């Protein structure tokens with residue numbers, strides 16, 4: 001199967017040795033990726049984003065044409081002029097909203113959307129997309145309900161307050177989110193879907209014992225939600241596109257009394273997605289999901305090149321080692337998948 005080269009519209013690359021270890025996997029598959037800004041400290045200025053983009057380019061394998069698309073981490077004190085300038089200069093592709101304390105490295109996130117109303121108005125005017133980690137942080141709300149409640153309490157009102165704002169509802173995990181996005185007819189609301197949320201439901205996190213490497217946020221939900229996500233992805237329709245949310249963490253940080261959230265899918269992301277589409281008899285929609293819908297939403301041209309996947313067994317790496325001695329465990333580590341990316 002040969003399709004236009006895909007893009008990853010939601011990716012964590014980290015920095016330093018980890019960046020160097022994980023980036024080649026993404027660069028081998030994808031033409032571009034939206035790079036998440038939740039570093040320590042977060043990427044909030046044009047200068048920081050330029051430096052981070054340069055570090056990513058430096059870490060690329062020889063000859064790679066992979067393009068990082070940078071994002072700005074939205075904080076309560078965000079400066080609309082700085083954000084607009086970054087967009088104008090082609091440094092910032094989008095802005096990322098983390099509700100404060102919703103997920104990994106979100107302590108600097110927004111505590112009240114009222115604090116950033118001016119920034120959102122400006123983004124609306126200049127056509128700059130807002131990417132949202134869509135979970136409420138109210139501790140009273142059950143962790144499995146946080147995404148659905150976010151739609152009612154935060155997302156719907158936000159879309160109503162800013163009728164021209166382009167929004168990506170990131171890494172959706174519920175039927176409610178898939179239905180909400182599908183119901184929008186304006187074309188200004190998109191959603192990314194990860195590979196792992198198409199494969200696991202919440203029971204997998206506890207199969208035979210607790211499996212910290214399957215813990216991510218938003219947490220995987222019941223089977224009916226996984227099936228709804230698969231229907232959305234394979235529909236091939238406009239608002240749904242590929243975003244792995246590949247989020248590497250050192251094994252020591254995952255296998256802990258308080259393990260952190262994030263699933264590292266980069267090594268075989270395209271193989272996992274291909275298998276999902278093949279299982280559901282929807283390979284004809286794969287290119288739309290992986291390579292066309294995202295660029296259309298962002299107003300970019302699809303990639304010129306192609307990639308080829310063949311029906312042949314491939315083993316997911318057991319472990320990925322960084323130069324500083326840290327190890328990361330890939331999703332489905334050591335398992336055999338039945339689609340293989342042909343390396344050209």
Ligand SMILES: NC(=O)N[C@@H](CC(=O)O)C(=O)O
Nearest residue numbers: 012103104216217247261262
């Ligand atoms: N998805 C995750 O569980 N973790 C991400 C943050 C995020 O995308 O929410 C990370 O940076 O590790």
Ligand SMILES: [Zn+2]
Nearest residue numbers: 103133217218
């Ligand atoms: Zn997130």
Ligand SMILES: [Zn+2]
Nearest residue numbers: 012036245247
């Ligand atoms: Zn993420």
